[in-house]
Amino acid sequence: MREKPYKHLRISEHRGGMSRLAVDLPKMAVATNIAIPATAVLFGALGYFIHFAFHFLTVSFIFLTLVNFFYRHVQTRHTLLRNFGIIAQMRYLIESIGPELRQYLYASDTEEKPFSRNERAEVYRKAKNADSSQSFGSLLNFDNHEIKLRHSLYPVDKEFQQPYKVTFGEERKIKNTYTITKPFIISAMSYGALGQNAVRALARGAKAAGIPMNTGEGGYPKYHMMEDCDLIFQMGTAKFGVRNNDGTLNDKKLKALAKKPQIKMIEIKFSQGAKPGKGGLLPKEKITAEIAELRGVPMGEDVISPPHHKECTDAKSTVAFIKHVQDVAQLPVGIKMCFGREDEFRALIKEMKKQKVFPDYITIDGAEGGTGAAPKSFMDESGLPIFKSLPIVNRILKEEKVRNKLKLMCAGKLINPGKQMTALALGADAIYTARGFMLALGCIQALQCNKNTCPVGITTHDPHFQKGLVIKDKAVRVANYVKNLEHDFEEMLASMGCASVKDLSPENVYLPRDAECTT
Amino acid sequence: MNVKTIITWIFQIIPAVILLQTLRFKFTADPMSVEIFTALGMEPWGRILIGILELIAGILLLTPRAVLGAVLAFGVMVGAIIGHVSILGVTGQHGPLFLMAVATLICSAIVIHLRRTQLPLFGKTME
Ligand SMILES: Cc1cc2nc3c(=O)[nH]c(=O)nc-3n(C[C@H](O)[C@H](O)[C@H](O)COP(=O)(O)O)c2cc1C
Numbered sequence: 001m002r003e004k005p006y007k008h009l010r011i012s013e014h015r016g017g018m019s020r021l022a023v024d025l026p027k028m029a030v031a032t033n034i035a036i037p038a039t040a041v042l043f044g045a046l047g048y049f050i051h052f053a054f055h056f057l058t059v060s061f062i063f064l065t066l067v068n069f070f071y072r073h074v075q076t077r078h079t080l081l082r083n084f085g086i087i088a089q090m091r092y093l094i095e096s097i098g099p100e101l102r103q104y105l106y107a108s109d110t111e112e113k114p115f116s117r118n119e120r121a122e123v124y125r126k127a128k129n130a131d132s133s134q135s136f137g138s139l140l141n142f143d144n145h146e147i148k149l150r151h152s153l154y155p156v157d158k159e160f161q162q163p164y165k166v167t168f169g170e171e172r173k174i175k176n177t178y179t180i181t182k183p184f185i186i187s188a189m190s191y192g193a194l195g196q197n198a199v200r201a202l203a204r205g206a207k208a209a210g211i212p213m214n215t216g217e218g219g220y221p222k223y224h225m226m227e228d229c230d231l232i233f234q235m236g237t238a239k240f241g242v243r244n245n246d247g248t249l250n251d252k253k254l255k256a257l258a259k260k261p262q263i264k265m266i267e268i269k270f271s272q273g274a275k276p277g278k279g280g281l282l283p284k285e286k287i288t289a290e291i292a293e294l295r296g297v298p299m300g301e302d303v304i305s306p307p308h309h310k311e312c313t314d315a316k317s318t319v320a321f322i323k324h325v326q327d328v329a330q331l332p333v334g335i336k337m338c339f340g341r342e343d344e345f346r347a348l349i350k351e352m353k354k355q356k357v358f359p360d361y362i363t364i365d366g367a368e369g370g371t372g373a374a375p376k377s378f379m380d381e382s383g384l385p386i387f388k389s390l391p392i393v394n395r396i397l398k399e400e401k402v403r404n405k406l407k408l409m410c411a412g413k414l415i416n417p418g419k420q421m422t423a424l425a426l427g428a429d430a431i432y433t434a435r436g437f438m439l440a441l442g443c444i445q446a447l448q449c450n451k452n453t454c455p456v457g458i459t460t461h462d463p464h465f466q467k468g469l470v471i472k473d474k475a476v477r478v479a480n481y482v483k484n485l486e487h488d489f490e491e492m493l494a495s496m497g498c499a500s501v502k503d504l505s506p507e508n509v510y511l512p513r514d515a516e517c518t519t
Numbered sequence: 520m521n522v523k524t525i526i527t528w529i530f531q532i533i534p535a536v537i538l539l540q541t542l543r544f545k546f547t548a549d550p551m552s553v554e555i556f557t558a559l560g561m562e563p564w565g566r567i568l569i570g571i572l573e574l575i576a577g578i579l580l581l582t583p584r585a586v587l588g589a590v591l592a593f594g595v596m597v598g599a600i601i602g603h604v605s606i607l608g609v610t611g612q613h614g615p616l617f618l619m620a621v622a623t624l625i626c627s628a629i630v631i632h633l634r635r636t637q638l639p640l641f642g643k644t645m646e
Contacts, residue, residue: 048605052559055601059594067641078644092644 029084033072036086037065099447110139112445114368114413120439122416126484127440127477147387148510149421152497161490162500166429168265168360169332171405176331178230178264180430182211182486183420183501187411187434188234188269188336190218192282192291193372193449197469198458202437203227204471205478214432217269217305219295225262232265233257234336235325237279238305240295247310249321251328253296258329265332265360266325270308270318273369273412276338276383280305280373315344315351323357334361334409338369338382339389342396349400358405363432364393366412370435372459373450386412386423391506394427415439417488424501425508440481441474527633531580534592534626537619538577545570555613558606569595580630586637589630596624 040061047054064086071081071088080088109117118139125132140146169177186206191199193216200223206213207229215221217236224231235254238247242254257263271277282295282303289299297303312318326333339345352358366386371379384392390410397403407429414420415436423431435443442456449459457469493501496508544552545566556562561569572595579588599620603609609617631638635645 044601047601052561052602052606053565055598058601059597062597063590063594070635070645075645077646081644089641089644093640096643 025084025088029087032087033068033085036061036068040065103445114370115415115435115439115445119416120445123436123439123481127481129480129484132484145512147422147512149418149425149492149496150508150510151495154497156494156497156499158490158494160499161494164489164501166407166501168334168407171358172326172360174330174332176264178212178332180212182209182482183424183430183489184211184482184485185232185409185430185432186211186213186437187432188214188216188267188272189434189438190216190234190236190240190372191221191223191294192216192218194459195454195457195461195466195469196223197466197471198438198441198474199223200227201441201469201471201474202478203229204475205437205440205482206230208475208479209482211482212264214267219291220257220293221263222294225260228262230264231262232267232334233263234267234269236269236305237307237309238295238297238303239309240297243296245298247304247306249311249325249328250296254325254328258331263331265334266329267334267336267363268309268322268325268359270312270335270337271340271365271383272336272371273338273365273367273383273386274371275374275378276340276367277307278374278378278382279307315348316355318348319351319355319357322352322359323355326357326360332360334363334407335359336363336365338365338367339384339393342392345393346396346400349396349402352405353400353402358402361407361409361429362393363409363411364389364428365432366390366410368412371449386410386414387426387511390423390426390428391511394506397427417485417492420485420489421492421496421504422509425496425504426506429501437478437481440477441469442477523633527585527630530626530629530633531585531589534623534630535577535580535588537623538573538580538592541619542570542574542577545573555602555607555616559602569598576627580627585630586634586642587639589627589634590638592623592627593631596620596627600624 040058043054043058043061047058068086071078072083072085076082078088080091103112107117109121122132124130163181164183165179165181166183167177167179186202189199189202194202203213203224204227207227212230212232213224214232215224215234217234217238217240219241221231221233221241233241235242235249239249242250242257244250254266258266282291282297282305284300284302287295287297287299287303291297292299295303309318309321311321311324322333322335364386365383366389367383368385383389390408394403394408397406397408408427409430409432410423410428411432411434413435414423414431414433420431420433438458439445441458443458444456446455448454452460452462454460454465457466460466493499493504496504498504498508543549548563548566552566553562556566556569559565572591576588576591576595579585580592582588600617603613603617603620607613607617636642638645
């Protein structure tokens, strides 16, 4: 302690001699703890001698005195409150509104995570069909550590551009191939993680935009189907909707589902970026009659999503399972995974070659991917980010000479045209995004997807919160988002001298060698 | 419904009934009520204001937001007791009213204690 410029503030020693201004909590606490009852007495006196109405204040301060007494002498859980009393509440109060304060006032436009205000604003503007051009200059860094796109000296004129078209299942020459004409797909989000309004708004928007939507692993896609858009049915490790009671595949149910005209493809999910190698548990309290029916699980007991499909324990059984699903569904069948180990992936591909069985597409989900709920350690530390994994996957597929046997898709914060182009150049055939579409629906990144309290009614089943999400209006936003993404996609493609996505190559991307290649 | 819930509700219903059934004296300007508030120097506005506060408290005590009603009732009753002790007297003519105030105070204090985690602002740190 060197000097005392103010009564309640002092310069205190802090971390190796660095000094900082600190509030002298102990002294302020003593003052408050005396002041509260003293004020009660004061008002009591005023009430007695001057006017009885002062006792309204007497009563209030008596109440505060009692609360303070409770904090200091009764409760034992909160150290600060026990030591300092009600004034320490300030800390809890201010701390509890910290995230909001930071988001509203202090966070800069480029620093919020997972998506900065800048990134979100672009999606909002595209969804609202507002001009998303910017002036004066970029707000991002240019330190050679960033991934950048390389344009061409010779942009392609509009009339020479070829329309985007990717056909799944063409490699196997199956009857029910599926063709997309825009490179965007709504990534897996289950009914369960999303409420019904959000699901229907996305589905209606997808229909209007002419893109498919992945159902997520929430079982029978009742709400998705209401809007008549093209669907990719996702089969999670618990196989909700197409399972036997022991968690194995029920061929009959899958066959019946695959026959529905809206179901265009099947996706077997092995893992996802937010929680690679982690299963899940659906607690029995959350299993309503509807969820039990849609997911095909019994009521009254917890349902476990295992970390892997029961049928898949090694490369051989995994490839055999893919083949089995292809045979049963008679549709294009893809797999989804977050990339982990190179040797394992290569072994899987070699096994595919051996059995002459290839999924119709592989989706690589980056470790930066989102989820309704996952343990923090998995979300933060597990799996490879998309711009690291995608080039490796593409390389292995080429080295094994099977890149032409399947399509490659990817996800992981690919919500803006620049990032999407990067992924396409690094080898992807199409882009999956989940949170991009959530933002288009009006997501404000409140980070409460696991709490049923989503303030914008997306990841909640509470009718009170869902009321604000009007399907009709938000479906338009979804369609606008796709339309404006497509516009930027075409312009950027032209700027890189490419007539179609097929002309893109990793040469179009500047990948800094030692950079953290995260989106 | 477990025992604790039932007990909590009993302690909510008692003060709610006391509060609500005395309201008619305040709102109909019963001579005794007028006399009390004249003595406190708050006639008629205090009588109406306290009546409204008691009405809100009584209703809230019968809803899931009971803790708010209990806090309100607690506050009004502390005020009432101060009134009795300092001006109106605790025995004699106003004695029964004083006892009712004490009973309501105790009941609402118990409700506050049992439901303290539901208090706004303070609740989270009151386990
Ligand atoms: C609310 C929410 C629910 C999700 N549910 C699923 C799911 O059921 N199955 C799945 O494979 N991925 C699920 N995901 C992951 C996404 O499909 C996607 O792979 C990931 O979020 C990366 O894309 P993004 O960065 O564009 O959001 C979910 C993500 C979110 C945010």
